[in-house]
Amino acid sequence: MMARLNGKPAMSAAVVFAVGSFLSQPASAQDWPTRPIRMIVPAAAGGSTDIGARQVAKVMAAELGQPVVVDNKGGAGGRLGAQEAARATPDGYTLIYGNSITHALLPATSKSVNYDPLKSFAAAGNVFWYSTLLVCNPKLPFADVAGYVGYAKANPGKLNIATAGLGSGNHFSSELLSQMAGIKVTHVPYKGNAPAVQDVMGGAADCIQLSEAKSYLDGGRLKALGTTGKARDPRFPNVRTVEEQGLKGFDATWWQGVFAPAGTPSTVMAKLAAAVRKAAEDPSTKAVVFDSGFVPEYVPPAQVEKRIQADMAKFRKLATDTGIELE
Template identity: 40%
Template structure:
């Protein structure tokens, strides 16, 4: 074989290799998914977070044609499940239900979360936000937040509020309320929102600021007295906002989104994001989320990444304001 022929064949081989490399991501995305997908929800079953996760899992199953298995791995405010998530292959077959508690607040609440809040994740799609609502037992003597403020000031440290765990949205909302209302109240953390709400219903807790109470409110088991948002919630048109009641600075919600491990191919991210957007447009994902009190927030991966970063910045100030800490 002469020199020129060897050079020609070598160039041909290089071209084939390059074409194969360039076409690999597209081919992978076109084939994806070829097996069941695991969705890690780093909170217990029950409550708003689990409901969002299961609604999204079902929507992805319909859109992608593969089973999406919800895996609840609770503990340490979502850190334990998230630590397991970041160690998974970045192939799109393990996803995370990212939340404001774990992915915005925990980096400032814990000295060590076990993950980098930016570098260990690939934002895929924003899903929804759920405003916090102040709730009391149906038979509670407290009719307004002002009643709670008056009672707390009359006997500092005598009132208690619950949350689904130290550092979750209900805890931060409770600490924010203490700060803006200038009161003292005892925080009682639970392993998830459901048992905390049960004790609110029973009168064991005086109040709670929660995002997962809409079902119990509709059922008359607990009473909503204020919404921590800039506008009234469509499911609770008769419940005023804190702003309307003259308590300024009480804006608190939980956000939810879909994430993949860092390094996940962009073609797979685009495939997953498209599945979510289609589910919002043509499926019942939006209705299922609205039924639990969520306001849907569809968008592309880039806009979700920008929102995620802005929420990290916002929670830095919020955690500093409340003085909350887990170490």
């Protein structure tokens, strides 16, 4: 009920507070956006991450009524782009297309990261999840995860796995598999996935975990043993997950999402969250990212923060257990 004061209706304290909170938002925040928005993508142009980011930017722009301009800032595993975004003015006009590496793995394991994924950023939501495939040279004498594990146990240290480099996502995922399976596999770090997969196909290395493996599998140049996520890769519905093949609890699912610098006004964050959700749920998005192995799924900010906390704990423990040291 609304109270009356001197014969006139008086607003309740709750209403006064709500109105005051709204009016306290800067006019620029209430009107946001009134100009183009910059979205830093911590990866090189042309790759799968860039393709996903540009689709998200396209849908967000249509939803917000202003261009969302992709700015590729690769380097140092993504930390350079993340560090730049963390320092940006929190007005909603600089965003970052973050991921499991920039917002969980690196902050948990690298000494040179100078931002906190939970304190330096505000999540607008995740848009995609994806897994990798454990793929090997077709000449190797096994065809599934059980065979991989059995071969490694029978030949300690003989089997090797190529990765995109020390501390890369597929390095951590490979170490997690070895740890949970109780095997010893030799790590061979490369400067990126491209030279690593070439050596696996040529026989100089044995196996690798990849997300973009379809062309190699279709051509018979690699064989898939399993997928690393909690669910099967939609591109390869007949390839079982590692967990389905007996390694209970194994999960190396990766994600991508949109973040703003901490302190961005709540009105802006609400609009951003709605636009990010639209990008994940837009029918065109699934078709654009299908070949990259990305699965559209909107995850709201509170759940994103919980996922970051859980992933950081997992990566930190894995680094300690396996002796992975990153600068």
